[in-house]
Amino acid sequence: ALAAPAIAQDMPNINWRLASSFPISLDTIYGGATELSQRLQEATDGRFRIQVFSAGEIVPGLDAINAATDGTVECAHSVGYYNWGKDPAFACGADLPFTFSARSKNAYNYQGGGIENYNEFLEKYNLISFPGGNTGTQMGGWYRKEINSLSDIQGLKIRIAGLAGRVLEKMGAVPQQLAGGDIYPSLERGTIDAAEWVGPYDDAKLGFHKVAPYYYYPGFWEGGPTVSFFFNKGKWDELPDVYKSLLKTCCQAVDSNMLAKYDMKNPTALKELVGEGAQLRSFNEEILTAAYQASNEVYAELSAQNESFKTQYEAMLAFRDDWYLYQQTAEYTFDTFMMIQQRNGVLAQSEG
Amino acid sequence: ALAAPAIAQDMPNINWRLASSFPISLDTIYGGATELSQRLQEATDGRFRIQVFSAGEIVPGLDAINAATDGTVECAHSVGYYNWGKDPAFACGADLPFTFSARSKNAYNYQGGGIENYNEFLEKYNLISFPGGNTGTQMGGWYRKEINSLSDIQGLKIRIAGLAGRVLEKMGAVPQQLAGGDIYPSLERGTIDAAEWVGPYDDAKLGFHKVAPYYYYPGFWEGGPTVSFFFNKGKWDELPDVYKSLLKTCCQAVDSNMLAKYDMKNPTALKELVGEGAQLRSFNEEILTAAYQASNEVYAELSAQNESFKTQYEAMLAFRDDWYLYQQTAEYTFDTFMMIQQRNGVLAQSEG
Missing domain, CATH: 3.40.190.10 (Periplasmic binding protein-like II)
Known part of the structure; x- marks a missing residue:
């Protein structure tokens, strides 16, 4: 028989299930998982598929991470602090009070060892995790x-x-x-x-x-909560390198895009809320x-x-x-000046 | 003869050349192009390769965008405003004074129509572009x-x-x-x-x-300059859909990662500069x-x-x-409070 072409070996067909901690109604945060699935599917021409289940479909939302740990699903989309009662160190990959904004959280995650530090901890729970979204500083x-x-x-x-x-x-x-x-x-x-x-x-x-x-x-x-993808470590280890790298790239794109979505939607929503009292x-x-x-x-x-x-x-x-x-130098003074102009009512027009 | 397996058709071998506007010595910004190349190569097991040339290797740095327009290279990594003398609308995809921070620029780019608006303009220059880096608010x-x-x-x-x-x-x-x-x-x-x-x-x-x-x-x-990848539109149109989607995902990951790199490196560098006078x-x-x-x-x-x-x-x-x-609500007040703590000297210790 003819040997399978090399391509089929390095890009095998894979079907994974993902348990989201979020209901479909939270479209921005839930959408991070469907976006990951879509990016992966498109970039592999359908070879690597992740089917997304919303909170409660397979397991309750708060159990999504545990379902990835025990292999009920291959992956979860969740926030680490949901598991803080099981082990407080889970919260470190999500957010701790008075630590970072989304900007500085990303720098810590991607360039300051944050992802590696979190994954070192997650090994004992049979998990590997990558950031997969951020809401920006939340309201109180x-x-x-x-x-x-x-x-x-x-x-x-x-x-x-x-x-x-x-x-x-x-x-x-x-x-x-x-x-x-x-x-x-x-x-x-x-x-x-x-x-x-x-x-x-x-x-x-x-x-x-x-x-x-x-x-x-x-x-x-x-201040800058990271939403995370959690992968069952055994399943992750079985992936060919080509999929590991692609998956990491897709996670980072999703991470960035969720923040952009919130940042586009929140300002309008805030104005509407104030309009309604x-x-x-x-x-x-x-x-x-x-x-x-x-x-x-x-x-x-x-x-x-x-x-x-x-x-x-x-x-x-x-x-x-x-x-x-x-942060006290360029970024803050630029933002401050722009906010003063906003209060002066000149930012929406082309000539202030 | 045996028909080529389907895989070879939807993921063909492609070798592109990229002209960077930057010298290798500007490692963070130049590195955006090599990072794109690496992510692509890894995610396709070497089928889609982009060879990166630094400023001056093929064309002078300021001509990189034009080299993508005329097909001398398939792509460029540059900043749109380098071409502002040719057409001021090129600057709109990079940065305009007093418009956005990196955060808000990303929201505008990815969720506010920014990428689409820019590409509508770029068609007459035979280009399509996606964000591929940001420095954050620059110094004056x-x-x-x-x-x-x-x-x-x-x-x-x-x-x-x-x-x-x-x-x-x-x-x-x-x-x-x-x-x-x-x-x-x-x-x-x-x-x-x-x-x-x-x-x-x-x-x-x-x-x-x-x-x-x-x-x-x-x-x-x-305030939040976008560094961009520019692709020759004819070459882009020839790509199979699987590569188009993958390339966009890789660009967005690179975009996010460059900002994280600058944000990790700039604070230390600023302290050293102040230490040197x-x-x-x-x-x-x-x-x-x-x-x-x-x-x-x-x-x-x-x-x-x-x-x-x-x-x-x-x-x-x-x-x-x-x-x-x-921005005047949660994000700014959180950042302001954290900066006050920084000035109080309590942020570097675990107990303030």
Whole structure:
């Protein structure tokens, strides 16, 4: 018989399944997985296919990463901190409060060892991961009453998950775990006082502004959260090199493109929310400073308990300092000047 | 005879040549082309190869785009504004003064019609282009004396190219065209008073701080300059769909990765420059406001003369306004708080 042509050996037909942590209704973040699938399929003429399943189709959204670990699926699209209860070091590949913006997170991930550090940790969970999306700095959530001082945080029942919940707990709040669909009725009834979700585009769909009008920023617990693709390590290792390289390239393109999508959609959504009554508020310095200190307390506790957390967290610190020094020069002053012009109302016209 | 396997038809062997506008010494920006070549080669197991030639190897750096137009090479890696003298609308795909940061430029490019708008224009030059890198907001250059008011700009001989030169000319400066290697001796002799180049990492290599110590920011003419891949349109059209899709994915990954590289390298380089005597200075509001007005005058002139310029420029304005409104919320306040902590000296340690 004729030997198979070389091509068939180095680019075999592969069909994988991906469990997303997100519902289809969160089109931007869910769309990262379908975009990966499409890019892969197009670039291999259909040889390498990934079928995407939304949250709940194969496993619940919060179990997507575990399903990749145990081989139920070959891959997951999720956010590492969903698994923080299993092991807090999972959060390091997603976001830690008061670390990076999307810009600096990307630099740390791709050029500062971030991807390698995370994958070193993930080996024990039989996973390898690459960034696959970012939302930019998230908003700080919706509040039924204004938050003017730390005393307004005391006893505040806020829907917030994971490590960020631990930080707010230290500040006196009472974190609540609620699925997305339960948030609106809980806010409406006053069972909870506040809820954080994502940013204007995603938040608008759930209508929180109608029942908790104060929209605070910044979401200091998510300055630049990375959404990640997780691959079962055994399955990854079986891939030919050509697919490994292609998959990494596709992940990076998806990562970049999700941020661009959010950045295009959020500004319009924010204007619409304000038009419908959302009241924009900035957390004041007292709140942010207390939150920063509470975060550092959490980091100290987690670092004492978990070597992988400590290693990854400390790898971020030197670059974090350098970045926010550098950021004070060209980028920040350019942005500041442009925002002043925006406030002067001259940016939308061709002659200011 | 046996028919060629289907695979050989949809993934043929292709060898292209790419003319870079950059010397190998500018490793980050030049490296965008070699990275594209490597990603492509790996993802096709060597079937689709692009051989990269540095500035001057096939054509002078400033002629790279034209070499792709006329088919001397299949592709170029360059910055659109290098061709602004031929047609000012070339600059729209690179950067225009006071338009976007890298973040917002990416949103405009990938999700706001930027790539499509640029390619509509490029058709008459037999080109199709995709973003292939970004430097982030550049620095405003090196000055032998401080620039404290508009009067200090009068008669200032500054090495600056293209559209930005036209803006500075309106402000009273005398723009000079000089190749990279001629800048240092001209600054040293005082033949010129100032020179702009890129940012800390690239600038440090040329040692400008030794002869023109005042290092100003921001480079308002390059808030988020896109470096681009340009493909000969006829050659592009001949590619099978599988390669077109792959090439676009690779370009976007390279685009994202170049910014990450600059963002990782620039902070360290800036610290070293300051350690060697560079004096950091911010352009004051008088200068920036005059520059913004001069830019708008240039835009009005170019829009009156060039329909393609006008169309692209005006396509940017609505999103520019929305972006810098949105930017005032979560992202800016997060960054501001982090910069305050940086100044307080607590970011490099695990416990602030």
